[in-house]
Amino acid sequence: MTLSTGTQVKTYLNYINGKWVSASSNEIAPSVNPANKNEVVGYVQRSSKEDLDLAVEAAKKAQIQWRKLSGAARGEYLYKVANVLEQRLDDIAKTMTEEMGKTFPEAKGETARGIAILRYYAGEGMRKVGDVIPSTDSEALMFTTRVPLGVVGLITPWNFPVAIPIWKMAPALVYGNTVVIKPALETSVTAAKMVECFAEAGLPTGVLNFVTGSGSVIGQGIIDHPDISGISFTGSDQVGKQVAQGAVARGAKYQLEMGGKNPVFVADDADLEQAVDATISGGLRSTGQKCTATSRVIVQSGVYDEFKSKLLAKVREIKVGHGLHAESWMGPCASENQLETVLSYIEKGMAEGATLLHGGKRAEGEGLENGYFVEPTVFEDVYSNMIIAQEEIFGPVLALIKVDTIEQALEIANDVQYGLSASIFTQNIGNMLSFINEMDAGLVRINAESAGVELQAPFGGLKQSSSGSREQGQAAIEFFTAIKTVFVKA
Structure with a gap:
């Protein structure tokens, strides 16, 4: 051998x-x-x-x-x-x-x-x-x-x-x-x-x-x-x-x-650069293969278009490649089975009527032909009853959901069987307290990505997580x- x-x-x-x-x-x-x-x-x-x-x-x-x-x-x-x-x-x-x-x-x-x-x-x-x-x-x-x-x-x-x-x-x-x-x-x-x-x-x-x-x-x-x-x-x-x-x-x-189906909520008063960077890091690092990875991106309507534009600009810059190559920001899915699972969810999202903004297929290019690489993928026009808004994908797929109020955001964020982690980007103390008190998640993070927890702190989820x-x-x-x-x- x-x-x-x-x-x-x-x-x-x-x-x-x-x-x-x-x-x-x-x-x-x-x-x-x-x-x-x-x-x-x-x-x-x-x-x-x-x-x-x-x-x-x-x-x-x-x-x-x-x-x-x-x-x-x-x-x-x-x-x-x-x-x-x-x-x-x-x-x-x-x-x-x-x-x-x-x-x-x-x-x-x-x-x-x-x-x-x-x-x-x-x-x-x-x-x-x-x-x-x-x-x-x-x-x-x-x-x-x-x-x-x-x-x-x-x-x-x-x-x-x-x-x-x-x-x-x-x-x-x-x-x-x-x-x-x-x-x-x-x-x-x-x-x-x-x-x-x-x-x-x-x-x-x-x-x-x-x-x-x-x-x-x-x-x-x-x-x-x-x-x-x-x-x-x-x-x-x-x-x-x-x-x-x-x-x-x-x-x-x-x-x-x-596992989880972790949301991030971006309020109208959020620092958008901070929110975009944290959404990309939380959702796409490790190729989205984290139980705390950001999956649903719930954005208040007043900043939705600007946030989407900034997010897509940075997602387009992501370099997919072998994890040992210094220029690679995102590696492959961990196995062929995981790649097929991610691609099947992308197909389900398109079949349900979500709009594909970026990615959606196997990544191509020199050095990628023999690996399980997938493009970082972003959807919009996603609704809470869609499969891609309900089931854990465990891949680099972000689903954008537009809302008008924090009450709508919390209702959508809680409308899943999981409750592992969640984050909110806002400068408003009232928004923070509402999110902390009403979000059904074992880990709530304010102005920080959904992924990760410090080792000295308890870790675990609510509901089916x-x-x-x-x-x-x-x-x-x-x-x-x-x-x-x-x-x-x-």
Whole structure:
């Protein structure tokens, strides 16, 4: 198995019980560069349920000693992992770009975020885990503490192959759980290199286990496994509901993040240059493949034409190309399947009567012929009942919607099943407060793009975007631990 250049293409193994091991199935799958479908980045294993069972068994055994360590001691391991990841930042970022397509600066930024998350949660090992509660008995002491769930299963997506796994793994580990992680098959090479950092940092045997494979086998196996006490999932709402149903059926704790249809509202008094730049960044960076990406652009009628003109002028300047090329602003869709999905939504938008202002087809040009490139696309004359205004596209498609008032904007913004993130551009305090109070979203941003959240802040959505629990920040302790109340009588 070699590239056309003659370089050997590596097959990445599972990491189980402190060792890199071959899967029992002997099946492998190529990870293809979406910027050049003829280039194989690496091969990953299609593991079997037997491989998953070995990983869970190792995690269950390791958890006995891991939970006995102090939070500070567990945090020290995370500091070591962060240092190793920092040393390998450029290599892992380059692999990420080659494997899923985002530009190299974006990949470096994501990897740096992973380092920061590790250091943040390393510090969490020194924070309080309970409270003293007054007892009605004057001779008793009553307090709460927190205990780990046990073995947790993590199912992570392809769009953030470093940041999302780390923001699940780091709190899970520092709070005393052991981990079995199944990354998306499409980005398992990047994930394997990230796990190598944990191994190099000397994490105790069995504390972290890594199994690659299909969602139908490994993902479903995590959902069904009786020794997995908690499941944290990021992905589609359809699969998320399967996770919830399976977890409820056997009494496991679950956490879901399932996407969004995120609006930005541009009011008449907005700074239009700021709003345009944030709309483009929020909607089109990472080729729109973010759960918090801007999808619907709701613009007040007084500035609609000027905003549209400024937006189109800047969208036309976007350079589409290979993520490793310095001049590329937007890379390819992550896979052929994702490209076809985006193009199908564009066709639906045109069929429903939306007006195509820019883009709408595969990007063409030198160096693009073998990749899954799509043009940044802008529609107008979009109404809330259209498919492109209701369903998550997960691609570089913006839908412009004209309104007269903020009341109309809020009604349209809330008229979807999702409620992840939303932003407003205005100088009016009343508009800001109305948006904050009435917008059905777990993340509301004022005069800032819809995409992104700081790592120390809770992250999650409302409605169908989330199961309700929050990731990141100190809120992560709520999912990865259980409260134990202690009563001590003298």
